[in-house]
Amino acid sequence: MEPPAPRRRVTIVDVARHAQVSTTAVSKVLRNAYGASPEMHAKVRRAIDELGYRPHAGARGLRGQTYTIGVMLPDIRNPFFPEILDGITATLEGTEYQVFLGPGCNGEKAEARVTEAMIDRGMDGIIMIAPVSSRAHLEHVASSVPTVVVGRHGSSPVYDTVADDDIEGASLVVGHLAGLGHRRIAHIEHRETDPTRLAEMPNARRADGYRQAMRAHGLAEWIDVVSTSYTQEGGYQGAKELLDRPHPPTAVFAGADVVAMGVLEAVAEAGLSVPGDVSVAGYDNTTFAALGPISLTSVDQAGYEIGRNAARLLLDRMADRQRPPVRIKLSPALVPRRTTAPPPE
Amino acid sequence: MEPPAPRRRVTIVDVARHAQVSTTAVSKVLRNAYGASPEMHAKVRRAIDELGYRPHAGARGLRGQTYTIGVMLPDIRNPFFPEILDGITATLEGTEYQVFLGPGCNGEKAEARVTEAMIDRGMDGIIMIAPVSSRAHLEHVASSVPTVVVGRHGSSPVYDTVADDDIEGASLVVGHLAGLGHRRIAHIEHRETDPTRLAEMPNARRADGYRQAMRAHGLAEWIDVVSTSYTQEGGYQGAKELLDRPHPPTAVFAGADVVAMGVLEAVAEAGLSVPGDVSVAGYDNTTFAALGPISLTSVDQAGYEIGRNAARLLLDRMADRQRPPVRIKLSPALVPRRTTAPPPE
DNA sequence: CTGGTTTTGGGTAACGTTCCCCACAAGGTG
């Protein structure tokens, strides 16, 4: 290996010279643009291969596109996101676009930083996954680059959205538990105060869906919601609070799988068994819900489909920025496992 | 919101005009370059704020840097990587660099695609996490942009490396199990045939470490290695094979936590208990190893430290591309939990 | 064969920065 590595990159000019044509011609071939004959195509492609030329994305961005798509994800740890990413990358596989992930790190400030960085780098499109940012910021981003928002329920005239129907998901869980004979079904939600988020964030919708479904099953009097956070610790605290009640619930619907993990811990600590004494259900059908020793009943969000649709919408919008915004809502499915069973007695 | 959003981006020229100075001056302030007085700084900064100017990274890249660092990660699902990423982002937090993640999707071709894409976009530095690519490709990347390779043991004159001592990790596990009184300690490894990878990949080193440690504890005659893959399925198959032996092992050291999950499943299926009949240990100390119902004994790789060091090395190398390559090796730590105990009788 | 349309190829000016110089002024030295 040559330590200094000072050799200049092959440019479009080198290709043009080598193929004995103009740079314009090469550019046309690269972009499959109108005005290049089949012979021209062949000649240029050969030169490109011979020289090992690769277009410089930064330079392209100065005039045209960068062929780069940014995906903002708020939390790399969330085991639900990889599914979405697979759907996105699979859809973009055949295209010339390259995906890069921007770590949002769960905060409005961090999210703003990555999205701005994406815009600064001239990315052609942005997919934001479950953003916590304000509506205003989402619209700011969307007004400077084609944007698709995933996992937020509010719609906007400037961006497309793809989301799972959380109301329906919550209803599936409540229906499943009620069907097993449970009446005292409690819910642990992620505390939310901001009014927009109360309307748009999935966690808020799940809590709403829980309440609606309880009423629909004639269980309105047993509605019992504890507000903590979507973390293992939050689940642990929430479950402790519930188990301390004079009449503790026989089933707990945790708003997310991590929360359910905390619940399992608290239940075991109280000397109770799952599902013998308490049934537990989660949400997201993450990888560890499927693990043998855990085997958690959960709700599957069809992450792959979400990703596929998001990528599809983004490609469409990049092709036509004026078209009216589209909202796609997908249906979740219940995955019953061994943490739910009929109540005791 | 304005649907067409045709407003032009604020450029350095706008800032220069607004501050009544030259574009060169603005550029100097932006880069903290020599030749700008404190007053100049103040004047320009004010203009930048007033206009809300943000430099266009693509354009910067044409002449200087893009202030972008690419992190290639082969598998977003691996719950060990977020730790490393946290270390990287924390270190880069204060700098002007922005991190973007490129999904490698576990394959030489996919890895080559992302790394090329990073180079095409003029990224200033690349961190490759546990790459499966050939040594030649790693050196190709490193020779065109400052590179740090994480989790590969071979060293090269063109890139820096950060890795955990897998030999030591394996030795910790064997020592722990032998200390509990086990003799029949088996190991499940990831099958590897390529000679370079046999020498460089962490999985191969763990198997080596296992053999060395067994010999060191005078247990050479009990060495028993099954080759499958680092997946849950691989662990399941490997464990089935081990349990079918005339004298099945009393302890299984799985090369990764996911593998251990498969082992737990197979053990339960065989009607045996953990750790009563069989002790199980994993590697990586992933999030689910810590989950209450699983509580898997594992080896912690200090992922955060790995990330911090990788980012630090990259910054140093970007500052001086000629400096001799550095190799950092970190020490893992054993985390005993409830899946390991003394053998039966 | 004429006058038009279509196809094909290229010249050139951007795009938004930074880098390499040069010019000038202010201060220090003999």
Next chain:
DNA sequence: CACCTTGTGGGGAACGTTACCCAAAACCAG
């Protein structure tokens, strides 16, 4: 007071690509 430094500011040419236009050639109908 001539002569160097040193500090400060700017002019202009890159960087690699694409968009916009125009010219020449080829085709076609009347």
